Amino acid sequence: MLFFDLDGTLLDSNGIWLQIDIEFLEQHGISPVPEDYTDFVSRNSFNASAVFTKERFQLSMTTHQIVARWQEMAREHYARHLPLKPGARELLEELVRRGERLSVVTSCMPHLCASALERHGITNLFRSIHYSHLLGIEKSDPDLFRQVARLEGLAPQDCVLLDDSPDYCAAAKEAGWQVWGVHDPLFDHRAQEFSALCGPDRYLKNLTSYLSLQ
Numbered sequence: 001m002l003f004f005d006l007d008g009t010l011l012d013s014n015g016i017w018l019q020i021d022i023e024f025l026e027q028h029g030i031s032p033v034p035e036d037y038t039d040f041v042s043r044n045s046f047n048a049s050a051v052f053t054k055e056r057f058q059l060s061m062t063t064h065q066i067v068a069r070w071q072e073m074a075r076e077h078y079a080r081h082l083p084l085k086p087g088a089r090e091l092l093e094e095l096v097r098r099g100e101r102l103s104v105v106t107s108c109m110p111h112l113c114a115s116a117l118e119r120h121g122i123t124n125l126f127r128s129i130h131y132s133h134l135l136g137i138e139k140s141d142p143d144l145f146r147q148v149a150r151l152e153g154l155a156p157q158d159c160v161l162l163d164d165s166p167d168y169c170a171a172a173k174e175a176g177w178q179v180w181g182v183h184d185p186l187f188d189h190r191a192q193e194f195s196a197l198c199g200p201d202r203y204l205k206n207l208t209s210y211l212s213l214q
Contacts, residue, residue: 001154002095003130003177006106006113008164008184009207010088013078013116017041018186020073030057042186043167045107045138046070071109079115084122085182087208092125094211104129105148105161107139107168128152140167145175162210166194173197180204 008014021033021041037056041049050063050070059066095102103126106113110131117123130148137144149156156176163169164184173179181194181203195203204210 001101001103001152001159003103003105003148003159003161004092004126005161005163005165005168005182006104006108006116008085008186009162009182010085010092010104011082011116012085013082014042014164014184014186016074016077016082020070023073024069025057028057028059043140043165045132046109047133048138067109071112074109074112075115078112079119082116084120085184085207087206089120089122091207091210092122096125102126103148103152105132105139105145106130107132109133139165140171142171142175145172145177149175149177162204162207166190166197169194169197180210182207 004010006013007017018038021038025031025033040052044052046067047063050066053059053066054061054063061069092102104113106129108131110133113129113131114123130151132139132144135144135147137147145159145161146156149159152159157178160178160180161169161172162180162182163172164182164187166181166187169179169181179198179202181198183203183205187194191203201213
């Protein structure tokens with residue numbers, strides 16, 4: 001069974017999160033965005049990132065308020081503006097035509113993910129959607145992928161993840177999954193690491209190349 005990440009893999013959304021980081025921190029008098037901050041939030045979920053943000057900058061907001069503000073800033077983009085990554089729709093439709101079973105496994109907040117999938121008309125291409133937020137496990141934790149495999153009634157080796165994050169691919173690989181890296185500019189500085197993790201033939205420069213490698 002094939003499992004797709006959303007942000008940065010199917011949806012061209014990583015850039016908007018960098019912009020939200022800039023705008024949110026500027027509202028609290030913090031500029032520029034520290035490199036260690038961007039590195040952390042690109043690796044972790046909303047909730048973990050909110051805890052880190054509160055502690056890193058000693059904000060008076062609660063973590064719930066931070067997450068709510070991020071969601072407010074993101075809602076319009078997910079529902080109306082963010083495009084699919086090039087080739088995403090064509091790949092998904094062809095895989096379904098071939099009889100493949102598809103799922104989403106994401107650290108994106110459920111309502112943001114759902115609104116983006118619905119806007120692009122691809123929700124019905126997936127048999128299931130697994131949210132790390134609802135499962136209560138960070139996507140960087142291999143236990144998330146073990147739990148998803150159990151929920152689908154699959155052996156780990158029968159699960160294939162396509163993801164733009166080297167950390168999430170590493171977690172899935174530790175859980176026994178097969179992993180394919182998907183290029184996104186956010187992780188350009190880790191391209192060699194990513195290629196070594198997945199194998200050079202499993203680090204996709206674009207989504208449509210996946211079909212030619214099958």
